[in-house]
Amino acid sequence: MRYAVLGTGIVGRTIAGKLASLGHDVVIGTRDPGATLARTAPDGMGNPPFAQWHADHGQVRLETFEAAAAFAEAVVNTTAGEQSLNALRAAGASNLSGKVLIDVANPLDFSAGMPPTLDPVNTDSLGERIQRAFPDAKVVKTLNTMNCFVMVEPARVAGEHTVFVSGDDTGAKKTVTALLGSFGWPEASVIDLGDITSARGVEMLLPIWLRLYGTLGHGDFNFHVQGARPGA
């Protein structure tokens, strides 16, 4: 399948690399491909510049948001939450129309320093904002509640653990659940929380995720809903 992954950070790279390794045709979208490739410094979290990653992943092309979305049958939003709506506008509503739009982003607000807060929160969510802004896209919020390495390799965390899906389109959630299966998520680990308003709940997991990351000192953990299945 043809995928566009919007965002060149560690989350986008990790998902794009996984999709390509599964045989999909993957384009990463960015605002300005030339500028992205010209960067030589590590990002704020110490990840190597994109060009270095790209040299090892030549099968993944880098294009503008618009060209990437136009090419794709399904789109994955991995941009920073505060940039997501702008990135998707650059991708273009017509290039998102009718497509599954997997939203992995979190609306973290670093404007008041660490730890980040959420904006929107409580009475709205980034997932809902994206669905409202692009009513013809089939938005599915998922995978935002864990480290990106766990997203594409759930076996990094021993035992059963949970991935949530939220969205208004049942068919799109089925498509995403199948994709998650190809990432290594057993179907029994996927919990469908209902419509896109349930994105509030999964985005609001971020503050405790960040606390746990600090407390545990590593990102190889995940939430599991114990008791979700009778007898399990």
Added chain:
Amino acid sequence: MRYAVLGTGIVGRTIAGKLASLGHDVVIGTRDPGATLARTAPDGMGNPPFAQWHADHGQVRLETFEAAAAFAEAVVNTTAGEQSLNALRAAGASNLSGKVLIDVANPLDFSAGMPPTLDPVNTDSLGERIQRAFPDAKVVKTLNTMNCFVMVEPARVAGEHTVFVSGDDTGAKKTVTALLGSFGWPEASVIDLGDITSARGVEMLLPIWLRLYGTLGHGDFNFHVQGARPGA
């Protein structure tokens, strides 16, 4: 030990009953004991009136918030979040001073209908508000992330699952961890998230908890942090 449980709802009754069954000396605090006992109708969730529960739990006394807190060596706040600060003011700062104050409440705001939102949220929490309002109390936020029946009988949910503790006083958190042990929580299931600002994260679990409650159709589930312990 002498416990005051503030609040006569299902959470307060369940915790008070458990504490009494463990041999503690327990008083439930309420605004107006006469009015509480005079009620004959079920509450909004269909729970029987307090007097009916009390008839089966004669060893638990009912007193004013103030008398209950004055009597107790440790206090448990199970009042509705929007009422908690008023209830604690009625209990009296001097009656809370130096004591462990276990905060089980969630700041659910039903003013805009269902589902409730949180107030405060994101940049503040009820746990922090209580600690700021009563700086001489040793506030420990815990148990607010699950159904009250699971709080006092974790084995209702099969498998390992997690209870969080948040608070500024390490000794108070140790005391609470020991109490949780007497409720049936293995020490390995208790995650200390750090200071009371981490109450934000655990209170922000409520929206997804409420979604899961609706999706699963029962309350016998709980969050487990998978991967929290090396090799576990």
